Amino acid sequence: MAKIIVSELEPDMVLANDVRDRNGRFLLGKGVKLTPKHLKIMKMWGIVDIDIEGISQTDMDRKRTAHMAPAILDIADKLTRKRFVHTDLRQEAIRELFNICALRKAEQLTNGARPAGTDESRDSSANSDQNSLTEDTAVYMDPRDLIKKNYIKLPSLSPIFNQINEAISNPRSSATQVANIISKDSGLSARLLKIVNSAFYNFPSKIDTISRAVAIIGTKQLSTLALGTCVTSSFKDIPSNIIDMRSFWEHSIACGIIARIISSYKNNTNTERFFLAGLIHDVGRLIIFKYLPAQAKEALLRARKTNSLLCKTEEEIIGFNHALMGGMLLKEWKLPVILENTIRQHHAPKACQTSLEPAIIHLADIITNALGRGTSGERFVPPLDVKAWEDIGLSTGILSATIKQADRHIAETVHIFFPDEQ
Ligand SMILES: [Fe+2]
Ligand SMILES: [Fe+2]
Numbered sequence: 001m002a003k004i005i006v007s008e009l010e011p012d013m014v015l016a017n018d019v020r021d022r023n024g025r026f027l028l029g030k031g032v033k034l035t036p037k038h039l040k041i042m043k044m045w046g047i048v049d050i051d052i053e054g055i056s057q058t059d060m061d062r063k064r065t066a067h068m069a070p071a072i073l074d075i076a077d078k079l080t081r082k083r084f085v086h087t088d089l090r091q092e093a094i095r096e097l098f099n100i101c102a103l104r105k106a107e108q109l110t111n112g113a114r115p116a117g118t119d120e121s122r123d124s125s126a127n128s129d130q131n132s133l134t135e136d137t138a139v140y141m142d143p144r145d146l147i148k149k150n151y152i153k154l155p156s157l158s159p160i161f162n163q164i165n166e167a168i169s170n171p172r173s174s175a176t177q178v179a180n181i182i183s184k185d186s187g188l189s190a191r192l193l194k195i196v197n198s199a200f201y202n203f204p205s206k207i208d209t210i211s212r213a214v215a216i217i218g219t220k221q222l223s224t225l226a227l228g229t230c231v232t233s234s235f236k237d238i239p240s241n242i243i244d245m246r247s248f249w250e251h252s253i254a255c256g257i258i259a260r261i262i263s264s265y266k267n268n269t270n271t272e273r274f275f276l277a278g279l280i281h282d283v284g285r286l287i288i289f290k291y292l293p294a295q296a297k298e299a300l301l302r303a304r305k306t307n308s309l310l311c312k313t314e315e316e317i318i319g320f321n322h323a324l325m326g327g328m329l330l331k332e333w334k335l336p337v338i339l340e341n342t343i344r345q346h347h348a349p350k351a352c353q354t355s356l357e358p359a360i361i362h363l364a365d366i367i368t369n370a371l372g373r374g375t376s377g378e379r380f381v382p383p384l385d386v387k388a389w390e391d392i393g394l395s396t397g398i399l400s401a402t403i404k405q406a407d408r409h410i411a412e413t414v415h416i417f418f419p420d421e422q
Helices: 036-045 057-065 070-083 092-111 143-148 159-169 175-183 186-196 210-217 219-232 245-265 271-279 283-291 293-306 310-318 322-332 337-344 357-371 386-392 397-407 410-417
Strands: 026-028
Touching (some): 057 092, 070 092, 092 357, 092 397, 159 219, 175 219, 186 210, 186 219, 210 219, 219 271, 245 357, 271 337, 271 357, 283 293, 283 322, 293 310, 310 322, 357 386
16 A cells, blocks of 8 residues: 555545654554544644555545546656656656656646746757867866866865854854854855745744854754855856756755755754755766866767766766766865765765765755756756665655655745846
8 A cells, every 4th residue: 555645635534554753653543534633733743644544645646637638647747758768667766756747747737837947948058059069079087187287176165165164073163153254244144044034944033143043043054054155156157058057056956955855854953964965966067067168068968969867978978977076076175075975976875875965865866857946957867776765764755745845945945045037
């Protein structure tokens, strides 16, 4: 029997199994007939999905699609299948993600409008001057050489970034010290206050100073958010004929939000670390776009022409992929090693066994690509590493719950980071 996600439960449904909270504590017994009060309480307890007698998630999906024209469902299925061509639909999690995306696509088609923030039309990367490309831009480079020979100059960040970074790694730095460092930069402070006052945090009263934000959210969490905002402001001059930067950051922010939600299911306390990792997971691609624009365009075009994953064509044309480049950049910036490893391994998380971070960012990136929220150049859903999914150890029900929660916050967060753009 499949599990039904809590947001789709209805009164009078009967529990097929006991309900327990994340710590295994007994909450409701098998056979209980659900009341509206039970439904409300289960959401408060953070229950994701439960077994219901005689109904499966497939039955619920069928109910949701009952009013849709078969032709629309068919088109939605075909379009979604194209995006998922590099995944294994036999994997339970991928199948669930596919069903969610196909249903969303059918809803969009039924409504006759593409919701803001999606999807293929944004994929304008490398479109504008295809003719200027030469056939053989393929060069096999060692990224270390490129940096050593100053062909690629990794961007340096503002002094405030280094101060915050030092404060995070120093266990003796106090909340007041961190608040003072951040408050020195008025632009950074204003943006951080907007973020902590957004619906995502849902604090009952307004937080109007950085010292109060540090006190409420925590020194580490606020510093981590501050590092993220510093990074997004340091990539301003990427050629727009290669990538639409707003779309790039929408992909990154969506990945950060999704990673933060998934980490909260694992009871992680510093969920901002996951937001930061998601926010900067594809930052290596920006270095490639900026310093190797011809090769970047060639990789984008070849990926499009051959329906390949961009990560793979990067390796074919440049000799390394953006994940490796990103890891090197983070090393240069002296960010924590775990973050560096996470970015380096977000397309191959099994290589890192010490933490769940690479696996969670790997999954969050797959969900973000599946939803088509912005793009960092990739047109397909990357394959899911089986071991990463097993290591995360959550049920497939979290996929729908996570997406619903993320949907409410992505647009608002993008607007906070990029208020002046359309
Ligand atoms: Fe990536
Ligand atoms: Fe990505």
